[in-house]
Amino acid sequence: MKQPHILCTENDVAEYVILPGDPERVLRVAAYLDKWREIGYSREFRTITGKYKGMPVTVTSTGIGGASTVIALEELIACGAKYFIRIGSAGAVKESIEIGDLIIPTAAVREDGASKMYISENFPAVADLELTNTIINTCRKLKYPYFSGIIRSHDAFYIDDEQDRMRFWNKKNILASDMETAALFTISQLRGVHAASILNNVVKFQGALKESIEEYVETDNIAKEGEKREIILALESFYRFYKEQGKCL
């Protein structure tokens, strides 16, 4: 059956799926694949399937926010996907994280709405341990600097008390903010699939948000380097994981 939003069937989707937020980033991942074809592109959901060093891999964009991310995730699971690595953008909540630095979340504060539709807030949005370990080990091998720890995932950053919230979470050892990781982690744990996340920092902590994003959009060489790294890291991590666990898949 073709899934209603991602427009894929079981035959189209690999067990390994990379989840960027941005449909454009799907193509930037494709550039690293041996070969690939576009399966579907509807709304914010663009899906390609291809091979990386011989390993089958699918790339699906989730759009912004937990609501669209969860649609993609559920439909990919329905097509047989089992391992997910999100590659997304984040805003730092810690002073020492620079633009282009990678963040590998171990868990996320659930300030989003989608995960709460599934389960009470006291359930932990925690990354898959083995997949996250593989990412961290691969990251070290690639010699990319990174931060690992707890992030927060929310549904809005243009709120009036944004600065207060950021300062609050800064004191609670939170590394960064994004809008998709908590939903990805929560629903993956409930569904028994394996999810991890790699974030590229595009906003400095305490920098003016809009200006920072704009600056990033316009003069984003460093941030683009960060995105390139998160793509390579995701592909290489999956490949390492695939080689180690490939027989049972």
Added chain:
Amino acid sequence: MKQPHILCTENDVAEYVILPGDPERVLRVAAYLDKWREIGYSREFRTITGKYKGMPVTVTSTGIGGASTVIALEELIACGAKYFIRIGSAGAVKESIEIGDLIIPTAAVREDGASKMYISENFPAVADLELTNTIINTCRKLKYPYFSGIIRSHDAFYIDDEQDRMRFWNKKNILASDMETAALFTISQLRGVHAASILNNVVKFQGALKESIEEYVETDNIAKEGEKREIILALESFYRFYKEQGKCL
């Protein structure tokens, strides 16, 4: 200043904005405009600006979910937009609503996360009265059948207790479900701008969700007619509103 996500400036955006969820639907609205140009297309946010019967109008896609919708809304407000009509898809929660029927919400249950980032749940997600009146009056004039009343906006429909939730809301006089209206209404009220919503029903109540959506996707002549009607209704309503209120704008 160019807004970071929608990539528009104050010069690009009209006071009247139509908000489909789907970037493709932006082009289907464009087909009804006298002339138009694309301002920006990044992620799920595609923006065109043009004229309808001489009235300046902008069309921006919001993507799925309150989180991305609110980003579009806030950045459009920053560009000077004042009036918003969402044109989206809905799933019926009432037995008598058929595929392709229009729903004009007066208010929405806030089961989403984005609106809760802004204000406590007891704040009502209510449509702009005058804009909604104009839509209803225009709809009657166009002789499109419609339903008006309270809908619900949520962040996930692949949850395990989806059927129970639908039955619950059916007993509470809720007409339909969507994923964007509550956030649109709530933040518009807080920001002092004017928002209404027109929904095209694409899933029958108690129909199997995924099959229904798929059926809609594949054999959707009736649903496509509904979408055509919501586009015409939005444009004509704005035009009527524009002519009546044009002097003070």
Added chain:
Amino acid sequence: MKQPHILCTENDVAEYVILPGDPERVLRVAAYLDKWREIGYSREFRTITGKYKGMPVTVTSTGIGGASTVIALEELIACGAKYFIRIGSAGAVKESIEIGDLIIPTAAVREDGASKMYISENFPAVADLELTNTIINTCRKLKYPYFSGIIRSHDAFYIDDEQDRMRFWNKKNILASDMETAALFTISQLRGVHAASILNNVVKFQGALKESIEEYVETDNIAKEGEKREIILALESFYRFYKEQGKCL
């Protein structure tokens, strides 16, 4: 069957009901009727039924607070009532609203307890669209100045942080506070009946509450004029509505 609190039966109650809070105000409404008789008066519930320009109308006082208001509403519905206009007092939350100004709420923040007994807080306390439109149009015709928008309904104003709460809601575009409208709107929507509200401002924003109310009680010529206007507006709106929709009732 005689209802236990309002002491009315189906024969006693018209489809159109005006709901003041104060039993005394029932008599001040009666002064505008062609003829009337008292049906019941127990506790805070005084009910009269009569005619206004030939239209059958009932007036029932609700007492202060959502809890007693909902008892009156449910028992009136059980007697066949279908349309409700509350006429009550409010305290302004917006600087520009003067004593005696009318406020026509489109929806209400649910800070009360009674509406929460019925349904979760995310359900919108929204006025009936058509009835509210009729009131606004009638108000314009009567040339009474008015404000229309969102109010808040609460259960206590002698709380220690009252001033902080008022300042908070002032920043959120709330017009005024009362204690009954949210419960009236919420339960009417759930029961499928039609309710609107007209409020007469009796306290300036940031004025000392107790002194203002006292001032109002003692030197209330302007406020009394406001009350007179809300009575006329409610009766005239119902009459207009009755003439337009009368055949189907």
Added chain:
Amino acid sequence: MKQPHILCTENDVAEYVILPGDPERVLRVAAYLDKWREIGYSREFRTITGKYKGMPVTVTSTGIGGASTVIALEELIACGAKYFIRIGSAGAVKESIEIGDLIIPTAAVREDGASKMYISENFPAVADLELTNTIINTCRKLKYPYFSGIIRSHDAFYIDDEQDRMRFWNKKNILASDMETAALFTISQLRGVHAASILNNVVKFQGALKESIEEYVETDNIAKEGEKREIILALESFYRFYKEQGKCL
């Protein structure tokens, strides 16, 4: 200063106040006083002040619900009142409580809205220990059968799941339901005044609510005897308390 709702000043109000819900019951209390005069009667608030066996006592009706009860309470405290006994009606939540039986609550479940405006739900709505002891001891001396324990105070009983809620609380050792005691106890504890409650059961557990109330209203000899007893018990308890503590007041 004259209080805005109860229309009393410090000179009008005794330290001992009896709080019926119903303005009519104020007069039924008056029948037991040596002499009395009406101080104010506005909305649901009727206040008389008089003497019982030489002890100054005030009687103020609160209306139905925590919202109006708290207004009366706060304004009476502002007039110097220090001791409060509510005399009200209740519906049994325990099988063995008959019509006309007295219930003396030690504490109340806070299902109301007014008390939550003041303080978080985890604060206990507990009766004044000494006043409640005096009532229980006086009740024993008067040989009135009574029940003592925890009740619940709510804001609505015409809700759809009323029977389920009653069965739930029945299993949790709750004696009865009323609509005012929790707010009275909570705000009295916060303000440092002393409040107790005496309830007269007017509805059997698992009896049909509306029919039971109606039956009570029409054929209420037993319930009227219960009301008579709660009046005598309140007055005698205050008198006993007054004699024991009179010197320090």
Added chain:
Amino acid sequence: MKQPHILCTENDVAEYVILPGDPERVLRVAAYLDKWREIGYSREFRTITGKYKGMPVTVTSTGIGGASTVIALEELIACGAKYFIRIGSAGAVKESIEIGDLIIPTAAVREDGASKMYISENFPAVADLELTNTIINTCRKLKYPYFSGIIRSHDAFYIDDEQDRMRFWNKKNILASDMETAALFTISQLRGVHAASILNNVVKFQGALKESIEEYVETDNIAKEGEKREIILALESFYRFYKEQGKCL
């Protein structure tokens, strides 16, 4: 059957049980008994059973916190215990309470987690009236100074905003903080057994917590006198209660 945590059977446990938090304090109670034997000592639960002036009495330590207290309480109830007096330590929330002063709570704010596992927060954590009366009367007879009123029971005092919380509750007429009373009161009410509490103040309000406790630990003559008093008061209160009610037990 031997209970899994307290290691007692029905034959081991008296109807009257004293509940210190500290296993060591069990022995300090034992010093006042005619004779006693240790029934079980596992983890924080040490139980002895003996006689005080001929009255059978059991003493079981609960450990710190509602979670372990509730295990002890439930297992003691399963062994036939019916009356409980906690003897514990508290930190003052009121300026005038000195080290070694006794506090007899009438009810408790439920800031703990264990009581919330059983019932919603709006249920009152209220002491048994008769047992508390007996304690107060006994305390007066023993001429021990004491405070009676509402306390708070929480699950952590090393939190970052501890000082703010204490100041908040100080303004709400709270006498003191402990960590067990709310759970004891709540579950006793639900199970239909009788519980009261006697607290010995070991920390002055606004004193530095850790230093105060340490000071208490090191130079605690006054606090030790307070503990001695709460032991004597608990035993004497039970004895008085036993003599008055003994026949029916």
Added chain:
Amino acid sequence: MKQPHILCTENDVAEYVILPGDPERVLRVAAYLDKWREIGYSREFRTITGKYKGMPVTVTSTGIGGASTVIALEELIACGAKYFIRIGSAGAVKESIEIGDLIIPTAAVREDGASKMYISENFPAVADLELTNTIINTCRKLKYPYFSGIIRSHDAFYIDDEQDRMRFWNKKNILASDMETAALFTISQLRGVHAASILNNVVKFQGALKESIEEYVETDNIAKEGEKREIILALESFYRFYKEQGKCL
């Protein structure tokens, strides 16, 4: 300064701390140490410090529940401790987990009260990644069978709806229940120290709780083997961690 509850100073406590719940288990850990001395034993907090294969290690019992666990944790951190491994008992929530099986939690559902005193429920109670990895790797090397995944930590298991809750969490992929891990993980993340947990299953899923525990207590050879394994696993994991990271400590 000597900590008020654990009675330790900075000189007494190693950076590596093992946290059993039961004071008796402290001694069973001690049996594996080269040498050790008891630092303090007050209430449920018994602390010994010694060496394991030359590595300094402290063992402190936490008592049952998050409230006492957090006291121990905070005071140990104040003494300089940095790495924590809880060794505790659990009840299985998954059918396939047998008595004596080890569970290594990656995160915990926060059904406890202590962690909520510190931070909102949406914050994830997640284990330290590196420490947990070391435990898992060590466990594999020791060839102990184990389960790894999400557990729940609560404050009461004698609640009326315990069986319903267990069935609910069973469907949500939860492995087991304990009463301390969520608080340990949450506060460790907030304080910037490193915590992991090893649980020994002592109750089968859907087995009668009390009987199971009793059975465990009486005929617990298998469970005792599980405890022995969790002790060895904790010590060996710390040792491995110590050797790898020792230089920077």
